[in-house]
Amino acid sequence: MTLLEYGQAYAMKIKMKIVWIVLNTTLVALLVAVLIWLAHTPPSSSGVEAGSVGGSGSREAPLRIGLIPERDIFKQNKRYRALADYLSLRLDRPVQLVTLRTYEDALHELADEEIDAAFLGSFVAVLAMDRLGAKVTVKPESIDGTSTYHGVLFVRDDSPIRRLEHLRGRSIGMVRTTTAGQVFAGCVIMHLKLWNTPDEPEVVWAGTHDDVVEMVVKGGVDAGAVKNLRLEAVMRAHPDWKIRTLAAGTDVPNNALLLRRGVSPNLRARITKILLEMVDDPQGRETLTVMEAKRFLPCRPQEYVAIYNMVDCIQSAWKEIGVSDPPPQRPSDWPAPDPEDVAKCYDVNY
Structure with missing residues (x-):
């Protein structure tokens, strides 16, 4: 091998080594980035969006609230994510939003205890109370004072x-x-x-x-x-x-919150109290503004007589x-x- 050929081979070897170092460095950087992302991503399953975990060290099971798309799903989730974060903080436990495809899915998920609560239209609320023994708690009042629909x-x-x-x-x-x-x-x-x-x-x-x-x-x-x-x-x-x-x-309650039968009376009372008192809390009022709501009102089964x-x-x-x-x-x-x-x-x- 001539001196020139030897020099060229050596230069090629150096270039390959540099390429190998760059590739390995890039792969390591990507792996680190992925691990960091995973570490900061709350666990969730298909259709589940996690709210903030209330209280450091809270080990209680997440409270899972079902939502049925009634409008743009991203706008709807943004509104209710604020509520999930607020509830999580006040309950000192994780609160997750679960997006359901249909009203029938809401009934099945409540029956199977895959969700603990759901904001439901009036007819499916009646079905949940009749078939599953679900308990109606509160209904939202909009900025203009509306809490019913027809x-x-x-x-x-x-x-x-x-x-x-x-x-x-x-x-x-x-x-x-x-x-x-x-x-x-x-x-x-x-x-x-x-x-x-x-x-x-x-x-x-x-x-x-x-x-x-x-x-x-x-x-x-x-x-x-x-x-x-x-x-x-x-x-x-x-x-x-x-x-x-x-x-x-005829007017009926608008998207009231119902809890499945197995939710304890104590937890049901706490959730109801937190939601009813949001209007008296500065952070609660901020959350209500994001939700485009004025406040939550009590809701009773008798309101579904229509x-x-x-x-x-x-x-x-x-x-x-x-x-x-x-x-x-x-x-x-x-x-x-x-x-x-x-x-x-x-x-x-x-």
Whole structure:
């Protein structure tokens, strides 16, 4: 080998050694970065977002609160993450948010004790109380003082459908296992005597109330049944969209917090007290602001009487509205329902 060839080979060897050192250094740096990231990431499973762990050294099992997407899931989680952090601090235990796909999932997770609590719409809240013995605690009051909602049956402003009777043979967008998007609409169809007839409306299921509004406005369905609060929010976000209301239902509690039957009375009382007193605590008020809420109010089972009235209204057509299992039964210690309340579960003065 000539001196020149030897020099070139030696230079190549040096270059390869430098490349090897750089690669190994990079890999080590990446490994360290990953380990640091893992060390600062709270453990969570699919669909679970951890809140802050309250109190150093707390070893209690996490309190898992279920959420069903009703709006943009990221915005919704941001609002409730603030509440999870606040509860975690006050309870001195971890609080986790669990995102559930459907209202049926909420019932299954409560039954299987995969979650301890959930913010639930009124119909699924009644199902949870009836089937699972869940306990209702509090409901949020919005900045404008609203703590209830009702179902709305609506069409596009330029629709030829002018009255409820014009829904014969038309398509209606609905949301499964909801008061506004399913039970209310089923009650209206029952009053129109359209179940099991050639003119029965075609039900088109959507994932959320917002989806139904978009389907109606864009011509995907002839009419929609949704929660009035979501309809109003969507219309504010899209001032160019024009709709017309055909009927509205009776007010019911909005997204109350229910705890599963196995949660101890002591813990239930603590959670209820913390939430009710948030409005009197500076940090609590900051959290409420993030949640777009004014305060939490007590919520009682009797506030759901309108749900039982609607269920009684559609008893004979229960299978037609697509809810699995038998309808919920009115508590035996409640007074008998007023026949007029059962027969008249919506207002058409529009």
